[in-house]
Amino acid sequence: MHGRVKLKSTAQQEEEKRKEREKKLKAFVSTRDAVLKKRSAGEQDEEALHLTQLLLSSNPDIATLWNYRREVLLHLETLREKDEVQKLYECELHFIEVCLKVNPKSYGCWHHRTWVNTRLPRPDWTRELGLCDRCLGLDERNFHCWDYRRTVVKESGVSVEQDLEFTERLIGSNFSNYSSWHYRSTLLPRLRPPPPPDSAPDTSPAPSASPQVHSHRVCEEQLLKEYELAHNAFFTDPNDQSAWFYYRWLLGRAEREEMISCVYISREGERVSVAFSKPVHALAVGLMLVLDGQPQRVEWRCAHPRFRHSPVWLCDLPPGSISDMSNEHNLTVHWTEKHTHRDCALYTGCAESWCRDSATDQELFRSELSVEKSSVLQAELESCNQLLELEPQNKWCLLTIILLMRALDPLGHEKETLAHFQSLKEVDPMRSSYYSDLCSKFLIENTILKMEYAEVRVFSLSNKNLTTLCHLDQLLLVTHINLSSNQLVRLPPQFAMLQCLEVLEADDNAIESLEGLYHLPKLEEVSLKNNHICKLSDLESLASCIKLARLDLRGNPVHKTANIESEISQLLPLVTALSL
Amino acid sequence: MGTQVKDVIIKPDSPNTLLLDKHADYIAAYGSKKDDYEYTLSEYLRMSGIYWGLTVMDLMGQLSRMNREEIIDFIKSCQHDCGGISASIGHDPHLLYTLSAVQILSLYDCINVIDVDKVVDYVRGLQQEDGSFAGDKWGEIDTRFSFCAVATLALLGKMDAIKMDKAVEFVLSCMNFDGGFGCRPGSESHAGQIYCCTGFLSVTGQLHQVNADLLGWWLCERQLPSGGLNGRPEKLPDVCYSWWVLASLKIIGRIHWIDKAKLRNFILACQDEETGGFADRPGDMVDPFHTLFGVAGLSLLGDEQIKPVNPVFCMPEDVLQRIGLQPDLLS
Ligand SMILES: [Zn+2]
Numbered sequence: 016m017h018g019r020v021k022l023k024s025t026a027q028q029e030e031e032k033r034k035e036r037e038k039k040l041k042a043f044v045s046t047r048d049a050v051l052k053k054r055s056a057g058e059q060d061e062e063a064l065h066l067t068q069l070l071l072s073s074n075p076d077i078a079t080l081w082n083y084r085r086e087v088l089l090h091l092e093t094l095r096e097k098d099e100v101q102k103l104y105e106c107e108l109h110f111i112e113v114c115l116k117v118n119p120k121s122y123g124c125w126h127h128r129t130w131v132n133t134r135l136p137r138p139d140w141t142r143e144l145g146l147c148d149r150c151l152g153l154d155e156r157n158f159h160c161w162d163y164r165r166t167v168v169k170e171s172g173v174s175v176e177q178d179l180e181f182t183e184r185l186i187g188s189n190f191s192n193y194s195s196w197h198y199r200s201t202l203l204p205r206l207r208p209p210p211p212p213d214s215a216p217d218t219s220p221a222p223s224a225s226p227q228v229h230s231h232r233v234c235e236e237q238l239l240k241e242y243e244l245a246h247n248a249f250f251t252d253p254n255d256q257s258a259w260f261y262y263r264w265l266l267g268r269a270e271r272e273e274m275i276s277c278v279y280i281s282r283e284g285e286r287v288s289v290a291f292s293k294p295v296h297a298l299a300v301g302l303m304l305v306l307d308g309q310p311q312r313v314e315w316r317c318a319h320p321r322f323r324h325s326p327v328w329l330c331d332l333p334p335g336s337i338s339d340m341s342n343e344h345n346l347t348v349h350w351t352e353k354h355t356h357r358d359c360a361l362y363t364g365c366a367e368s369w370c371r372d373s374a375t376d377q378e379l380f381r382s383e384l385s386v387e388k389s390s391v392l393q394a395e396l397e398s399c400n401q402l403l404e405l406e407p408q409n410k411w412c413l414l415t416i417i418l419l420m421r422a423l424d425p426l427g428h429e430k431e432t433l434a435h436f437q438s439l440k441e442v443d444p445m446r447s448s449y450y451s452d453l454c455s456k457f458l459i460e461n462t463i464l465k466m467e468y469a470e471v472r473v474f475s476l477s478n479k480n481l482t483t484l485c486h487l488d489q490l491l492l493v494t495h496i497n498l499s500s501n502q503l504v505r506l507p508p509q510f511a512m513l514q515c516l517e518v519l520e521a522d523d524n525a526i527e528s529l530e531g532l533y534h535l536p537k538l539e540e541v542s543l544k545n546n547h548i549c550k551l552s553d554l555e556s557l558a559s560c561i562k563l564a565r566l567d568l569r570g571n572p573v574h575k576t577a578n579i580e581s582e583i584s585q586l587l588p589l590v591t592a593l594s595l
Numbered sequence: 596m597g598t599q600v601k602d603v604i605i606k607p608d609s610p611n612t613l614l615l616d617k618h619a620d621y622i623a624a625y626g627s628k629k630d631d632y633e634y635t636l637s638e639y640l641r642m643s644g645i646y647w648g649l650t651v652m653d654l655m656g657q658l659s660r661m662n663r664e665e666i667i668d669f670i671k672s673c674q675h676d677c678g679g680i681s682a683s684i685g686h687d688p689h690l691l692y693t694l695s696a697v698q699i700l701s702l703y704d705c706i707n708v709i710d711v712d713k714v715v716d717y718v719r720g721l722q723q724e725d726g727s728f729a730g731d732k733w734g735e736i737d738t739r740f741s742f743c744a745v746a747t748l749a750l751l752g753k754m755d756a757i758k759m760d761k762a763v764e765f766v767l768s769c770m771n772f773d774g775g776f777g778c779r780p781g782s783e784s785h786a787g788q789i790y791c792c793t794g795f796l797s798v799t800g801q802l803h804q805v806n807a808d809l810l811g812w813w814l815c816e817r818q819l820p821s822g823g824l825n826g827r828p829e830k831l832p833d834v835c836y837s838w839w840v841l842a843s844l845k846i847i848g849r850i851h852w853i854d855k856a857k858l859r860n861f862i863l864a865c866q867d868e869e870t871g872g873f874a875d876r877p878g879d880m881v882d883p884f885h886t887l888f889g890v891a892g893l894s895l896l897g898d899e900q901i902k903p904v905n906p907v908f909c910m911p912e913d914v915l916q917r918i919g920l921q922p923d924l925l926s
Contacts, residue, residue: 017833019880021867036632044635051685077639079686082733126735156827158783165781193828197783200772254600256816256828264772294803321926324803445854449815452852456808507926 046070054083059090068110075114075121085130097136104135112146119150125159129166140171155185156194175205183244190248193257199241200264206237239391241265246398249411253402259411266395266418275357277371277491278348279514282340282361284536285332287313288514289348289357290371290491294324301351302328306336307344319508319533326488327512340364367515369492392422410443417457425461432457451482451502463489472515477501487512487531494537499523504547506531521546522567527553534559544594545570551582558586565592601831602819603876609864613893614871615900618886619657621871622648625883641683642673642692644883646699651887653702653911654894654902667708670696677720678713679731689731690721690743697747702914706751715753718744726761727779737778738769742791745798746908749920754799763801766792774810786817786826790839793846794907797922802847807925811849814840822857823876833875834865838888841895842906848925855896862889862896 024032050066064087067080088107092100108131114124132138147164150157168178179202185195242265248258277290287304297315304311313330317323337344343363349356359370396419403412413435420428436454440447462476463486473495481501487509490496494515499522506521510531517537522544529548532541538560548554548571557563566587573579574595583593625648626634637644645666652658673681673696679688680696693714700706721729721744728740741762748754768780769792775784776792789810796802817824817840823832824840837858844850864877865885872881873889887909894904903912907922915921 016882016884017875017879021874021878021880040630040632040635074636074639078689078731079639079681082687082731085733122735122737126733130733156829158777158785158827162778162782191829194783197771197773198781201781260773260813260828323800323923445818445820445857446815446852449812449849449852453808509926 043070043074050080050083059087063087072110072114073117075118075124078123081123081127085127088131088134092134100134101136104131107131108135115150119154119157120159122159125163129163132166132170138170140167143167144171144173151185155189155192158194161194161198175202178202179206186244186248190252191255191257193260196257196261200261203237203241206234238265242391242395250402253406253409253412256411259415262415263418266392266415266422273353274355275348275350276488277369278346278357278359279367279369279491280337280344280346280359280361281367281536282337283366285334285337286514286536287330287332287346287348288491289328290488290512291326291328291350294322294326295328295350296324297328300353301349303349303351304330305347305349306332311336318511318514319531321508321530325512327491327514329514337361340366389423392419395419396423408442410439413439413442421457425457426464429458429461448482451480455479455481455483456485459484459486466493473497477520484510491515494518496520499542504528508533511535529553529556532556532560536560536562538563540565542567543571544568547571548573551576551579551586554583554586561589563587563590566590567594569594600820601825601829602821603823603832605821605861605864605877609877610866610868611860611863613863613898613900614866614868615655617868617871618866618873618890619652619655619660619871621881622652622883622886623657623660638683639686640692642670642680642695642699643682645669646695647883647887649699649702650910651883651890653914654887654890654904656902658702663703666699667703667705670699671708674709674713677732678710678715678717680709680714687731688717690718690728690740690747691730693717694743694747697750698908698910701750701918702910704914704917711751711753715748715751715756718747719756722757722762724761726758726763726765728762738766738776738788738795739778739791741766742795742798745795749798749922750908750918752918759799763796763799763804766795767801767804770806773813774806775813784813784827786814786824786836786839786843789814789843793843794922797846797907797924800923802923802925805847805925807847807849811844811847811852814844815849815852818853818858822854822859822861824853824858831876832861834862834873834885834892835875835888837862838892838895838909841892842909845895845906846924850895859893859896859898862892865889 046066046069050063050070053063053066064084067084070077071080088103091103095103108128111124111128111131114121118124132143144164144167147160147167150160151164179199182195182199182202185192245258245262245265248255249262272292274292275289276292279288289302302315304313311332313332315328315330317325318327318329341363344361346359346361347356357370359368361368396416399412399416399419403409403416406412417432417435420432433454436450439450443450458476458479458481462474466474472493474490474493475497477497478500481498481503484503484507490513492515493513495518496513496516497520499520501524503521503524503526505526505528508530511533513535515537516535518540519538520542522542524546526543526546527548532538533556539562541557541563544567548568550573553573557566568574576582579595580593583590628634649658649661649666652661670680672684673692675681675688677688679690680693681688682692696709697706697714700708721731721740723729723736727736728744729736730740744757745754745762748756766776769776769778769782771777771784773784775789777783777785777788782788793802793805796805817826817836819825819832821832823834824837825832826836826839841850841853841858844852862873865873865875866889867874867881870881872883873885874881875885890901891904891909894901895906904910905912905915905922906924908915908920
């Protein structure tokens with residue numbers, strides 16, 4: 016079905032083709048019928064092998080025929096001596112090789128080859144490795160062959176070091192070999208891995224030991240070599256994406272610690288909010304709440320019903336348990352699955368309290384940024400800058416420089432970062448939405464950092480061309496937010512994680528959806544001037560914000576709705592100051 | 596110096612409007628010549644072929660042109676004692692064709708013409724210790740089959756039949772350095788496989804485990820200057836990969852990261868103005884497989900002449916609404 020070019024042909028050519036096909040079809044159908052007849056008669060003999068061979072050698076994708084062959088082979092096995100069985104299966108391997116020449120990407124062929132190896136009395140792994148080498152020599156991107164090769168490597172005892180050399184050779188002969196770079200990413204974490212933290216001798220790696228999860232295990236010395244290998248590749252051919260993808264993985268390999276990042280408690284409403292370092296399902300992870308030494312039965316809920324997994328979970332304490340201002344309380348939230356917890360004290364006379372780590376840049380966004388020594392990163396940045404001088408239009412280089420600058424000093428490099436994003440959108444307009452979203456994310460991270468340093472609960476990010484909102488779980492304690500004059504189209508469900516929010520300004524955007532303004536218990540004032548709110552139903556979620564008193568909707572299409580004022584006062588009876 | 600970008604050139608006289616009537620005629624006629632060479636040779640995947648044809652007809656509002664009774668009888672005759680369903684009569688049952696059959700019967704709202712309990716038993720029986728799924732009793736393991744298993748069970752409303760935690764663990768173990776997924780742990784990322792794995796995680800409510808920003812970047816980098824998408828770096832664009840990449844982006848909430856107008860242009864250029872149908876690339880031979888994915892892709896891009904398609908099941912949204920299935924999508 017792939018790559019068959021449609022050719023113009025004459026009537027005579029058509030007729031010849033038709034005749035030839037008719038002949039082929041006839042032969043195919045008669046052989047197929049003979050095979051089916053034999054199989055339903057339960058015949059498992061040499062002739063069955065011969066007939067299926069005729070069909071499979073030109074149509075290796077007919078899975079049922081391979082199945083029949085396996086049935087026949089298993090039967091013949093029982094009739095023959097060991098040496099004959101060896102011969103039988105060697106013949107089979109030879110036949111598969113012929114089929115692979117016809118179609119090197121046939122799932123059925125490769126699976127059958129794997130199966131034959133499990134039946135061979137004396138499998139020859141060296142020969143199989145040779146077959147893989149030849150096959151990858153013809154097509155270095157054939158993932159079927161790479162997959163088969165991994166099985167062979169495992170059986171034949173090729174070491175990780177030897178395998179790394181193998182990929183280096185392939186990369187050396189052609190940098191643009193994504194398959195080899197990929198394979199390296201799976202090998203590196205297996206290279207002399209440091210002992211696991213709780214060095215139990217039987218900690219066999221779980222199947223989840225993928226490069227995504229365990230990427231941080233790459234040792235430093237090897238990393239420097241990898242940087243160099245990637246440099247060689249992209250200095251030779253700066254437009255080859257393979258090495259750049261690999262390099263970005265090397266830079267961002269750190270992993271965020273799993274923890275309870277914040278606990279917030281409010282006397283009003285007697286409510287607790289808990290933020291985690293990753294989305295969790297509160298019921299599944301064993302969350303336990305202890306108030307003044309007493310475990311409490313509470314019902315955990317997500318900030319928004321759209322989510323089953325969320326980084327923020329809420330619960331109400333039993334009525335009367337913390338409402339008296341003159342009492343002091345101590346709260347502990349346990350994340351039993353991860354053996355971690357966080358305490359929070361609520362002192363006499365305080366209406367609210369919270370406990371969290373004062374977040375620094377490295378901790379906060381460590382899942383994206385490397386914790387590599389800054390001298391190394393500085394050197395990397397310098398060489399990328401050199402390359403950019405030679406190739407000022409190179410998008411891969413521009414993006415990588417942005418990432419390096421963020422790893423080194425996100426706030427110090429903010430201006431340059433914005434300029435590079437601008438260039439990226441110009442040289443690669445097809446992906447401008449991606450760059451806009453990524454830039455928005457970085458600006459939000461920077462604003463969170465600035466807010467941290469200033470120790471305030473005001474988040475202000477207006478007039479910055481924001482196209483998306485993210486990291487909203489980090490804004491759990493924010494009381495005032497200003498997002499005016501951006502390009503936002505929605506306040507997403509995640510916005511409901513801003514449990515302390517009192518004032519929202521989001522004028523002059525393109526907001527059509529207010530889904531995230533949902534059960535925000537302290538929200539009093541919302542300004543949404545000049546947005547794209549069209550229907551009364553778009554405002555429905557606001558009804559769940561019980562303190563909302565001031566709402567500014569001037570400059571939205573919704574004002575054209577008939578009887579809009581009375582409709583809104585019916586929907587939001589508590590809003591006393593409405594501007595339309 | 597410098598790699599030549601592998602891509603195609605779209606000729607100025609390529610089709611640039613959607614030829615829906617021609618496509619409907621093409622699919623309606625396909626299979627009417629049952630002794631045709633191409634048709635006979637594709638017998639080993641007939642059940643999927645019927646699913647492609649029926650789904651694209653339904654998306655175009657032309658399902659009634661297909662022979663419902665004949666198809667239902669055919670499916671009934673393809674269910675085996677083990678509960679699994681084969682591509683055709685005389686072929687062996689397999690998860691791929693079991694899913695296709697269940698999809699077809701869901702389109703026709705008559706799932707009970709087959710023995711549903713036995714289908715569930717068949718799917719359950721193929722789950723391995725490590726949570727993975729074999730495609731059939733011969734033991735080939737692939738994340739495609741994990742998707743087939745949960746998609747089949749979801750359509751049957753029997754998701755609790757398998758060990759879900761293990762199934763999820765296996766799929767996550769196939770996640771790669773680029774955020775994508777391959778066939779088995781350690782296999783290179785591939786758009787078709789990514790579609791299966793993000794679809795799997797959507798159906799099982801585990802999409803929060805995806806690194807959506809990283810994966811989304813890799814996926815949007817599949818778009819080539821012609822507007823078409825490839826399935827892996829340095830490969831040619833293709834209508835079917837366009838669907839797999841696009842559907843994956845939709846599932847992880849990042850569909851706006853590609854240039855929609857350019858992709859639409861590419862897909863339209865893959866139509867055959869004479870015969871109807873879509874090919875993998877402009878100027879190639881058409882087939883029902885690429886015709887479905889061309890039309891479904893245009894639907895995801897928002898073409899209002901086509902019914903909305905669900906990115907996870909590649910079926911019309913109205914069918915899934917009727918069943919009451921609403922797989923998660925990231926926002
Ligand atoms: Zn294709």
